Amino acid sequence: MKKFFSVDDVVNVYDLIEKALFLKKKPYNFQNVGKNKTIGLVFFNPSLRTRISCQKAAFHLGCNVWVLDINKDSWKIEMNDGNVMKITQEHLKEAISVMSIYCDILAVRTFPSLYDKESDYKEVIFNKILNYSKVPVVNMESSTLHPLQSLADMMTIAEYSSFFKKKCKVVLSWAPHIKSLPHSVANSFSQWISKIDQIDFTIACPDKYDLNKQFSKGACITHHQNTAFINADFIYAKNWSSYSNYGKILCENSDWMITENKMKLTNNAKFMHCLPVRRNIVVEDAVLDSEYSIVLQQAENRIYAAQVIFLELIQSLS
Numbered sequence: 001m002k003k004f005f006s007v008d009d010v011v012n013v014y015d016l017i018e019k020a021l022f023l024k025k026k027p028y029n030f031q032n033v034g035k036n037k038t039i040g041l042v043f044f045n046p047s048l049r050t051r052i053s054c055q056k057a058a059f060h061l062g063c064n065v066w067v068l069d070i071n072k073d074s075w076k077i078e079m080n081d082g083n084v085m086k087i088t089q090e091h092l093k094e095a096i097s098v099m100s101i102y103c104d105i106l107a108v109r110t111f112p113s114l115y116d117k118e119s120d121y122k123e124v125i126f127n128k129i130l131n132y133s134k135v136p137v138v139n140m141e142s143s144t145l146h147p148l149q150s151l152a153d154m155m156t157i158a159e160y161s162s163f164f165k166k167k168c169k170v171v172l173s174w175a176p177h178i179k180s181l182p183h184s185v186a187n188s189f190s191q192w193i194s195k196i197d198q199i200d201f202t203i204a205c206p207d208k209y210d211l212n213k214q215f216s217k218g219a220c221i222t223h224h225q226n227t228a229f230i231n232a233d234f235i236y237a238k239n240w241s242s243y244s245n246y247g248k249i250l251c252e253n254s255d256w257m258i259t260e261n262k263m264k265l266t267n268n269a270k271f272m273h274c275l276p277v278r279r280n281i282v283v284e285d286a287v288l289d290s291e292y293s294i295v296l297q298q299a300e301n302r303i304y305a306a307q308v309i310f311l312e313l314i315q316s317l318s
C-alpha cells in the first residue's frame with residue numbers, strides 16, 4: 001500500500017479486516033516495526049476519535065507521532081493557487097511539503113466547503129496534499145470520504161456477524177441534525193459495504209437527500225424509514241446535508257430521529273453511529289444507552305483500523 005485515500009487503495013478488504021481484528025487481539029505484535037519512524041497527524045478540522053485513535057495506533061507500532069492542529073497552532077494556510085496572499089501567511093504547497101519532510105507517513109483531515117460541490121467532489125484539496133507530500137498520505141477524512149471510520153465500521157459488523165458468516169441486512173439511515181454536515185461518512189460506508197458480498201444494504205433518507213450515485217450504487221434506496229428498518233440486523237444512523245441541493249438542510253423533520261419504537265421494527269438490530277452524536281436530535285437516549293448500541297465498539301475499532309493502515313504503509317516503505 002502506497003497511500004490510503006479510499007477503499008480503492010485496498011487489495012483485499014476481507015484480508016484487511018481480518019488483519020485489523022488480529023491486531024485488536026495482539027496490539028503489540030508489531031511493536032518494533034515503527035522504530036525510528038514518525039507519523040505526522042495534521043488537522044484542518046476538529047477531532048476527538050481520529051486524533052487519539054491514530055496516536056494510540058502509532059504507539060502500538062513503536063512509532064513517534066507529532067500532531068498539528070492547523071487552525072490553533074500554525075499559520076493561516078492559503079489553499080488556492082495564484083492568490084495575492086494578503087490574509088493568509090503560508091501556502092498549502094510549502095506547508096504540506098515541509099511537514100512531509102518531518103515524518104515518514106503524513107495523515108491529514110480536511111473537510112469539504114459544502115458550497116463548492118465540484119471542488120469538493122473532485123477532492124481538489126486532498127489531491128493537492130497527495131501531490132505535495134513526499135511521503136505516503138493517509139486520509140483522516142477528506143471532502144467526500146472517511147475510510148478509517150468505514151474500516152472500523154466493517155470490523156464492527158464483522159465482529160457481530162461472525163465475520164459475515166451469513167447474509168445480514170444493514171440500513172444506513174439519515175437522521176436529523178441542526179447543522180449542515182458532510183457526506184463523507186455515508187459515502188465511505190456505502191463504498192466499503194459494496195465490497196462485502198454477504199451484506200444486503202439499504203439507504204433510507206428523505207426525498208432530496210439521495211447520496212451521489214458513485215458511492216450509493218448497488219444499495220437499495222428508500223425514502224421510507226420504517227419500511228427500511230423491517231428485518232434489519234444493523235441500523236447505522238448518520239446525518240448528511242443535501243447532495244442535489246448541495247450542502248443545504250432541506251428537512252428538519254424530527255420524525256427521522258432514531259427511536260426505541262423504530263428499533264422494535266428490526267431483527268434485534270445493533271445500533272451504530274460514528275460519533276460525535278447529538279442526543280435526542282439524531283437518536284433517543286434510550287437507544288444510545290441500550291445494550292444493542294455498539295457505538296463504543298466502533299470507536300474502539302478506530303484504533304486498530306488506523307494501526308493496520310499504518311502497518312501496511314510502514315511495511316511498504318522502501
Ligand code: CP
Nearest residue numbers: 047048049050274275
Ligand atoms: N468519528 C470521527 O471521525 O470522530 P472525530 O471527528 O472525533 O475524529
